[in-house]
Amino acid sequence: MTDKPRIILDCDPGIDDAFAIVTASRWAEIIAVTTVSGNVSLDKTTANALRLRSLIGSDFPVHAGAHKPLEVAPLSAGHVHGDCGLGGIDLPYSSESPDSNNAIEFLVEETRKEEGLHLVPIGPLTNIALALQADPDMAKRVSSITFMGGSAGGLGNVTAAAEFNIYADPEAAQVVLQSGSPVSMVGLNLTHQVQVGTKETEICHSIDTPVGSAMAYLLDFYADFYRSHLGTDTGSMHDPCAVLAITHPELFAFEEKYVAVEVNGQHTRGMTLVDERGVGSEFEPNCRVAYNVNAQEAVALIMQAVAEV
Ligand code: RIB
Ligand code: CA
Numbered sequence: 001m002t003d004k005p006r007i008i009l010d011c012d013p014g015i016d017d018a019f020a021i022v023t024a025s026r027w028a029e030i031i032a033v034t035t036v037s038g039n040v041s042l043d044k045t046t047a048n049a050l051r052l053r054s055l056i057g058s059d060f061p062v063h064a065g066a067h068k069p070l071e072v073a074p075l076s077a078g079h080v081h082g083d084c085g086l087g088g089i090d091l092p093y094s095s096e097s098p099d100s101n102n103a104i105e106f107l108v109e110e111t112r113k114e115e116g117l118h119l120v121p122i123g124p125l126t127n128i129a130l131a132l133q134a135d136p137d138m139a140k141r142v143s144s145i146t147f148m149g150g151s152a153g154g155l156g157n158v159t160a161a162a163e164f165n166i167y168a169d170p171e172a173a174q175v176v177l178q179s180g181s182p183v184s185m186v187g188l189n190l191t192h193q194v195q196v197g198t199k200e201t202e203i204c205h206s207i208d209t210p211v212g213s214a215m216a217y218l219l220d221f222y223a224d225f226y227r228s229h230l231g232t233d234t235g236s237m238h239d240p241c242a243v244l245a246i247t248h249p250e251l252f253a254f255e256e257k258y259v260a261v262e263v264n265g266q267h268t269r270g271m272t273l274v275d276e277r278g279v280g281s282e283f284e285p286n287c288r289v290a291y292n293v294n295a296q297e298a299v300a301l302i303m304q305a306v307a308e309v
Helices: 015-027 042-056 103-113 126-134 164-168 170-177 198-206 210-230 238-247 295-308
Strands: 006-011 029-035 062-064 118-121 144-148 183-186 252-261 272-275 287-293
Touching (some): 006 015, 006 103, 006 238, 015 029, 015 210, 015 295, 029 042, 029 103, 042 210, 062 103, 103 126, 170 252, 183 252, 238 295
Parallel strands (some): 006 029, 118 144, 183 287
Antiparallel strands (some): 252 272
């Protein structure tokens, strides 16, 4: 057994999810991938997880989870990731089916079988919330629930106040943050520090492997989005940051804070409100919030993973 952190990656591939899977394959021990409806529908996120597993030549189990959020209809980010979720990439669909269609039962049972796993959700938190509702004691069995989502400082990308993963299922995020689990939030305030652009696309193009070519394609597709929709020359590499927060914690600065999820606000539904008052707050901290990262090193580790996985 290696000394790499052992993780379950809960994802909605998704271009940056693909980079998170590659990053986790290189720097962590992936016990399993669980899929959730998010960027695109569950059938597509699951198919993409299987396609990516084949691409990197891995054998981690894939368990499909929730096809919709706890209370609302599924959202989509097809305008970012393409209708298929991976930018229309020419990557064969795996003939294999997921190892199960019950990621929730898998999460409960696997964390009973092995305590100390890190759950790394990088899509809406629906699967994690359902697992915690099925077995609240899961909160005590995991080393962390380190999620990409939300933001300190009120940053949003789907609305002025809300980040996609939380906005897609705020009720699920509320369940997770109120569960007593060891939760860490890697939000937009952090991931906006980790930018990729032409340089990283060229690095991936220079990596003469199927993974290098595939990741270069995905970065090219992502560039079309941020150039046309955001008017920027680079884009945030969100999801791998949650993986690196576990595999390379020395690159990150976290602070213990109380975080609440707004589920009712007309303008703020899906916002993660971080209580910055410190000793003046009447709330006990419930979350480690990521504030800073050595972004240059983070990007280098993601590129190294593309080259070496
Ligand atoms: O807001 C960024 C997050 O939403 C990332 O996880 C991306 O994959 C999308 O799911
Ligand atoms: Ca994602």
